[in-house]
Amino acid sequence: MYRKAVCFLYSFLLIAILASGCADQSTKKTSTEQNQDDRLHLAFVVNLPDPFWNYARAGCYKAEQDFNVKCDFKIPFDGSSTEQNRILETLIQQDIVKGIAVSPLDPKNQTEILNEVAAKVKLVCHDSDAPDSNRLFYLGTNNYSGGRQVGQLIKEALPDGGQIMIYVGKMDVLNAQQRREGVIDELKEGVSASATKPSGLPRTAIMAGKYIILDTRTDQGDRATAKKNAENTLKKYPDIDAMVGLWAYNVPQCLEALKDVGMEGQVRLISFDEDELTLQGIKDGYVHGTVVQQPYEFGYQSVKYLKALVGGDTSMIPENKQLDIPTKVIKKNNVEEFWAHLKALQQLGEEAKKSSN
Structure with a gap:
């Protein structure tokens, strides 16, 4: 009888310890998820599906890691301003996104929606500008x-x-x-x-x-x-x-x-x-x-500056509201070196993505 009681007590303690460990892991997981949710939430919206934007996505991944933010990468599936407008409207309706970088498809006819976005979140343009809107500045190629x-x-x-x-x-x-x-x-x-x-x-x-x-x-x-x-x-x-x-x-x-x-x-x-x-x-x-161009920098710099803007820092905004990212001319004499550089940037983005997961 005594031996049975000891075995029962041992089994009870083992179960209690395991349960405690599971609860602790669950608490840790919940805490981690909560920390992820607490990150500043931004969005990067492009103009149409194209491999060009893979480099910008890599820049966004790296900036997420470097600045501890979350950035949704959005692509209008049909390359239309109608779909781009729908994406922008959805983002501001969610009420969690605090900053958006967008490449406007039809700036003259998108002024109203862009101003609506700018009234609710920090808005910058990348790749292509909408100078008649209330965007804070344009970041990208001249x-x-x-x-x-x-x-x-x-x-x-x-x-x-x-x-x-x-x-x-x-x-x-x-x-x-x-x-x-x-x-x-x-x-x-x-x-x-x-x-x-x-x-x-x-x-x-x-x-x-x-x-x-x-x-x-x-x-x-x-x-x-x-x-x-x-x-x-x-x-x-x-x-x-x-x-x-x-x-x-x-x-x-x-x-x-x-x-x-x-x-x-x-x-x-x-x-x-x-x-x-x-x-x-x-x-x-x-x-x-x-x-x-340097699309990697479009993504990275957009995230960097949007975080600063949300925090109240406007020191990066130039007087002409044009923040130029230099272009490069690629010919046969430098194409190999440039291509290797692109692959390295993509690798940086992939590594940042894996570490954030």
């Missing part, structure tokens, strides 16, 4: 200057001039307008304007010194349409000298269209952004060069 760099690459590729077609997703977006303007101004610089257009040019053609910009083709963010635009160009203007893409996926689609008809290397390609197909095209000698 797109006009970037466009001029594209123009310089065109001059290198075609020193004697030639016929050019420009491709971009949407002309409603300010970054597209500014890049195109920069290209045209750079090609016109130092050259007197032609009095008349040569016969046979489309009505949309622009004379820019020694260069003829046949048109600007848009695709609304759809890659199939972007490729079709390139295919149609090659059919209508078989002697075209250069194809210029102002959004990340444009030149990769142009290159595919050229490969389909065995013309790769016969038409000069000049790009914007660091799409991997563009970088590979530079290595292969099919793409003359590209002007790249």
Whole structure:
């Protein structure tokens, strides 16, 4: 009887200890979850699905780790301002997000919703600006200057001039307008304007010194349409000298269209952004060069500054409300080094993501 009582008491104590341990672990887990929930909650909203934004996402992950915040990364699935507006409305209705960075798709027609957001949370623009809204400042590329760099690459590729077609997703977006303007101004610089257009040019053609910009083709963010635009160009203007893409996926689609008809290397390609197909095209000698942004910094700096703004610090806001992140020109002589740098940034983001989980 005594032995049974001892065994019973031992079993009871063991169960109690295990239960206590489980309760302690549960308490710790709840405490950890609570700490996660207590972090400052921010959001980073892009314009459309594109691999370009993977680098910005990596920057957000690293900033989450460095500044102990939570940042929701939001992508309009169809690349429309309607879907982007829905995302913004949902974020401010949740009443937990305190700061938002957004790349506006249609700034002129989004002023009302952007001002509504700015009235409730700290709002900044990245990648593309909405200067007529109440956003606190714009963080990103000087797109006009970037466009001029594209123009310089065109001059290198075609020193004697030639016929050019420009491709971009949407002309409603300010970054597209500014890049195109920069290209045209750079090609016109130092050259007197032609009095008349040569016969046979489309009505949309622009004379820019020694260069003829046949048109600007848009695709609304759809890659199939972007490729079709390139295919149609090659059919209508078989002697075209250069194809210029102002959004990340444009030149990769142009290159595919050229490969389909065995013309790769016969038409000069000049790009914007660091799409991997563009970088590979530079290595292969099919793409003359590209002007790249720093999307990793878009993500990292947006999170950094939004946290500061929520805390009452406005010292980072420049007088002109434009916080420029420099571009870089990538050609065959530096593409390998740059590509390795991109992979390192992605690795930083992945490591930060794992540590936060």
